[in-house]
Amino acid sequence: MHEKKNAPLRSDAQRNRERILEVALVELTRAADTPLSAIAKKAGVGQGTLYRNFPSREALVLEVYRYEVEQVAATAAQLLADRAPDQALREWMDRLARYSMTKAGLAAAMGKATAYGSFAACGHGPLTAAITLLLRANDEAGTIRPGLTPDDFLLAIAGLWHIDPHSDWQARVDQLLDIVMDGLRAGAPGR
Amino acid sequence: MHEKKNAPLRSDAQRNRERILEVALVELTRAADTPLSAIAKKAGVGQGTLYRNFPSREALVLEVYRYEVEQVAATAAQLLADRAPDQALREWMDRLARYSMTKAGLAAAMGKATAYGSFAACGHGPLTAAITLLLRANDEAGTIRPGLTPDDFLLAIAGLWHIDPHSDWQARVDQLLDIVMDGLRAGAPGR
DNA sequence: GAACCTAACGGACACCTGTCCGCTTGAGCA
DNA sequence: TGCTCAAGCGGACAGGTGTCCGTTAGGTTC
Structure with a gap:
């Protein structure tokens, strides 16, 4: 069982993650209950990508702040x-x-x-x-x-x-x- | 604006309400996250009926207990x-x-x-x-x-x-x- | 620079909650 | 008993969350 030692993210993954956080900050500030799907769309990523980075709404909010x-x-x-x-x-x-x-x-x-x-x-x-x-x-x-x-x-x-x-x-x-x-x-x- | 003074429920409505509560007690005890739709189905009523009696999951749980x-x-x-x-x-x-x-x-x-x-x-x-x-x-x-x-x-x-x-x-x-x-x-x- | 391998993608999908609206039926009245 | 009518019904539907899986494209090796 080989641990993936603190995962060096792939470059595109890194970019996606940051774009999601940028968009999320704006959207969540505007309305705390913005659908996650809307955030994914605005960030130009699929639902899957958003949920892989942030398993739940709470995880995203916590990361945003x-x-x-x-x-x-x-x-x-x-x-x-x-x-x-x-x-x-x-x-x-x-x-x-x-x-x-x-x-x-x-x-x-x-x-x-x-x-x-x-x-x-x-x-x-x-x-x-x-x-x-x-x-x-x-x-x-x-x-x-x-x-x-x-x-x-x-x-x-x-x-x-x-x-x-x-x-x-x-x-x-x-x-x-x-x-x-x-x-x-x-x-x-x-x- | 005439208040409906403490609503004398129609007989079938009364029966439905009780059947929902019976089923809900059993199902919720078995698994706290049983879908409300499943409870409605087991009680033999439509979703609408369940939600008219109990506007939210919490309302139902609170009423059950x-x-x-x-x-x-x-x-x-x-x-x-x-x-x-x-x-x-x-x-x-x-x-x-x-x-x-x-x-x-x-x-x-x-x-x-x-x-x-x-x-x-x-x-x-x-x-x-x-x-x-x-x-x-x-x-x-x-x-x-x-x-x-x-x-x-x-x-x-x-x-x-x-x-x-x-x-x-x-x-x-x-x-x-x-x-x-x-x-x-x-x-x-x-x- | 070609080939390979796998991390990462993304959107379709499954499932749940709660709403809406045309239809049904209990109940009072003649 | 038959009429009327609104309270009540129930299932289709809209909207959201989280999952799955076939496909894409970074990174690495030669």
Whole structure:
């Protein structure tokens, strides 16, 4: 069983993939529920090609916004440098929420992606890494209950994916994250 | 604009509705993703009839398990009579989780139903009523933070709908509900 | 630059959801 | 019992997702 070592894509495949992402960004921003078939057509590729690159709608959305998501993930380290671990965690959750609500379809995709099985398994490293970082820092500072895994964390904030991004989400997000943050804090050993 | 006051269904319509529910219970229990068209066929009705009675898959699932859900809702009062408000709330959440995990497709349907807009608006009174009851009792006892609405509560436990009912859900549910419960408790004024 | 091999293509297809609309039939009334 | 008529029926259909498979064309080797 020979592994295909991190697949050096063929040149045309590479081009197709990028053209799909370009088109998808435009179309999904315009309407989050644009048919995938329409995106394939506009990108000038067959359905098969689109689905080979992105097995599901969620995979495509996540990839489209990957840069944004990676940015958010990257701020974790930054925030930890600037403030107390628990403050950093809370601020980070706020930013994650803000991005999810702002980018059309991202919240829904996150919800699907985190459903039924670990998010980590989906190969979306950056987010998991960021969460791990934040949790460890807080764990060491004794500001959260011990033994929390990234999966626990993602379940705790799952409510985010159920908030309508077209409504007054700010207040509901604040309330939810207050509850979650306090929940994570409870049982903390203290420093 | 004359309201049709709580629609006295025509006899054949009534029979069809019941036959659909019977078949749906069997089929959905066997496989949660049975095509609705298959259920319609087995029930001996057209697609149109099925969809007129149940506008969406979730509506059907929720109706199929309505009795069970109402049972859970009804235990809220019982639990409040037996124990301290916060104990009752926690125990109730456990039972809700257990039912959701146990009945195939129920968790997914709950997730969809609570997504994007208040659950209460969907006309599913019993659950909302039960939650309101529990929250009020806790509010009065000073065991939870003040000002919590049923919507806040549903967002907080949304993680439940993301746990795979086919996996070792018990441990994950416990962990999640511990976090949520502590989150709700935080900021409680005390008695 | 020709031949080969396989990654990648792309569109037809299978399947599902939800809607629409012409037809059927239960039920009240004379 | 026969008439009437709208509530209700049911299946065809539109629209979308995801799969399959015969065909095409990059890349490599000689």
